[in-house]
Amino acid sequence: MNQLDRRTFIKLLGAAGVISSANSLVLPGSATAEANARVVVVGGGFGGATCANYLRQYDSSLNVTLIEPNVQFVTCPFSNTVLAGMKSINFITHNYDGLRKNHGVNVMHDMVISIDATAKKIKLKSGKTLVYDRLVVSPGISFNWHEIEGASAENSKIMPHAWKAGTQTILLRKQLEAMKDGGTVIIASPRKPFRAPPAPYERASLIAYYLKKTKPSSKILLIDSSGDSEELAMFRKGWEKLYKGIIEWVDGSEQGEIVSADTKALSLTGHTIGTLKGDVVNLIPPQHAGEIARVAGLADESGWCPVNPKNFASTLQKNIHVIGDACIAEPMQKTGHSANTQGKICAAAIVVELNGGTMPDVTYSTGIYSFLNPKYALSSARVYRLKNGKLKQVAGGLSAKKASRKTRLKEARFASGWYKGITMDTFGKT
Ligand SMILES: Cc1cc2nc3c(=O)[nH]c(=O)nc-3n(C[C@H](O)[C@H](O)[C@H](O)COP(=O)(O)OP(=O)(O)OC[C@H]3O[C@@H](n4cnc5c(N)ncnc54)[C@H](O)[C@@H]3O)c2cc1C
The missing domain is CATH 3.50.50.60 (FAD/NAD(P)-binding domain)
Structure with missing residues (x-):
């Protein structure tokens, strides 16, 4: 050294x-x-x-x-705000100049x-x-495309996953903009493990925020293969308040998982949920x-x-x-x-x-903020230590179950601060 x-x-x-x-x-x-x-x-x-x-x-x-x-990196964090029209794609796009100039990394x-x-x-x-x-x-x-008949990288140009941010985010945003009022958006999220487990709930929330403002007769079917959880319960409570009648949660766990996709009919099929048809279909496949x-x-x-x-x-x-x-x-x-x-x-x-x-x-720290609308966010923050060679949680958890509007607004502000900080830190900006 x-x-x-x-x-x-x-x-x-x-x-x-x-x-x-x-x-x-x-x-x-x-x-x-x-x-x-x-x-x-x-x-x-x-x-x-x-x-x-x-x-x-x-x-x-x-x-x-x-x-x-890629010459530029488009972040998944905050990409749901782009779908909602809250932020532009430029806001979530970063280059590697900081790593090269400030830290002497050879970027190829x-x-x-x-x-x-x-x-x-x-x-x-x-x-x-x-x-x-x-x-x-x-x-x-x-993506494990082969697990869903009819799903493929090519077909994601019709049913975007938008689970890697960039052109897929823009495509899904355009589809939402083009959808008629009264249309149905299907979001199908995979079984765990997948990247950013609360992000499908944030996505449903922020698309609902956009629809409520611009196409109020429309609705969202969220087919969720993660099943029930404490985190989901917090989102559902928020949806009850903010998006009653707009977001319908469908249990897609176990036998409900999506097994086939028909890009012509814009429909998805699972054993227990049958065939569901949408006007915009956001199919997020299982991952590895x-x-x-x-x-x-x-x-x-x-x-x-x-x-x-x-x-x-x-x-x-x-x-x-x-x-x-x-x-x-x-x-x-x-x-x-x-x-x-x-x-x-x-x-x-x-x-x-x-x-x-x-x-x-x-110490190993992690966390994630999720918006339900620009003034309402939830978070999870956890700290881990190694014990006998395994990571064990030593602190942290979810946002308070009961909180005032002011607290949810504060979390939304923290989310923006978090994004600025982590992108500066990751990409070596000063
Ligand atoms: C909608 C959504 C919202 C999210 N929101 C949040 C959030 O609010 N907070 C949060 O903490 N996380 C969030 N995430 C999760 C976060 O995006 C990922 O967990 C994170 O990007 C993982 O970092 P990574 O380095 O493993 O992969 P990535 O950040 O995806 O980076 C992988 C890189 O590897 C490159 N690559 C792949 N193969 C090769 C190869 N063969 N050769 C060279 N390069 C290669 C790719 O081009 C890519 O740039 C969100 C995810 C989604 C989908």
């Missing part, structure tokens, strides 16, 4: 909000054989961009390369097509090959770790990637770490906030390990 002493490193960990005790941190005092090590990060979303950024903040002697196909716009864990090499779509000492993989999610994780043998039979939560090292491949939605880090939910936290912890662990030290105890 050429550039960083123990005290500065602890300060950085503290500022990143992950350190809970510096007592166990062990760093050797001098530079080691792995100074100037090459760390390659796959995927420039919440997990990958944060990790690349913090690797360089923790140890500026590292050679950090981030591979991301390319796609990783294979990983050779034995030779420590990756191949890119452009034909290039890169060699690494450590690899961090944060590719987000891919981003395809490259599966191709590289990082995922198990569940479709997600097992890791050691201490450092997010893959338990299946050496010298590779998996963070973000792709990894199995339950009970942490698959959210951008979780991915950001994991990116920082993984970066710290890599720096410590490359220098022959041991990681201190850290």
Whole structure:
């Protein structure tokens, strides 16, 4: 560790909000054989961009390369506000200038097509090959299209998922704008685990907000394969107040799961729910770790990637770490906030390990805000610690069940502050 002493490193960990005790941190005092090590990060979303950024903040002697196909990143957080017409797509679009200019990350716009864990090499779509000492993989999610007859990437141009933000968000927004008053919007959400578990409820709320203002005779059928939960109960209470008669919740759990989609008839079918027809159909398919994780043998039979939560090292491949939605880090939910936290912890662990030290105890924080309308938001915020190698919740929970309008408004304001903070932090803006 050429550039960083123990005290500065602890300060950085503290500022990143992950350190809970510096007592166990062990760093050797001098530079080691792995100074100037090459760390390659796959995927420039919440997990990958944060990790690349913090690797360089923790140890500026590292050679950090981030591979991301897109020149700009469109965030899923706040994408439901775009559907509602509250925010523009530009508001949720970010570039990589901060990572390059402020933190010296080498950002390459390319796609990783294979990983050779034995030779420590990756191949890119452009034909290039890169060699690494450590690899961090944060590719987000891919869809299990085959589980729904008639669903495919091609057919998502008719029934958008809008579960990866960008053109799909714009498409769904346009469909909502074009829908006649009195139309039906179907939102079909998959069984868990999937990214951002409360986001289908936020989506139903914010589409209802838009419809109530502009097409008040319209309605929403929310086919929910997660089944009942405490969180859902809080949303339903809010819907009773704000969107009575607009949002109808349909139990799509177990036998209710969507098994086929007919893009011509704009209908979805599940065993117990029968066939439901909409004017706009938002079909969110079941998910698994981003395809490259599966191709590289990082995922198990569940479709997600097992890791050691201490450092997010893959338990299946050496010298590779998996963070973000792709990894199995339950009970942490698959959210951008979780991915950001994991990116920082993984970066710290890599720096410590490359220098022959041991990681201190850290805290794992996560949370998610959900709007019901611009002045009414709910949240969940949780803190975890490692106990016997497993993540255990030590604090936090959902918003208060009973709260005044003022409190819900405050949460909506906090949500906006959270978004500004996390995007600055993730993409290295100043
Ligand atoms: C509607 C919606 C609302 C949400 N709201 C919130 C919220 O309010 N708060 C919150 O915390 N979370 C929210 N989330 C969840 C959040 O978006 C994800 O949990 C988060 O993006 C996960 O980060 P990640 O790094 O794992 O994946 P991503 O952020 O998706 O990043 C993955 C990146 O990897 C790249 N990639 C994939 N494969 C390759 C490859 N082979 N080579 C190179 N690059 C590759 C992709 O292009 C992508 O940029 C929401 C999600 C949705 C769908």
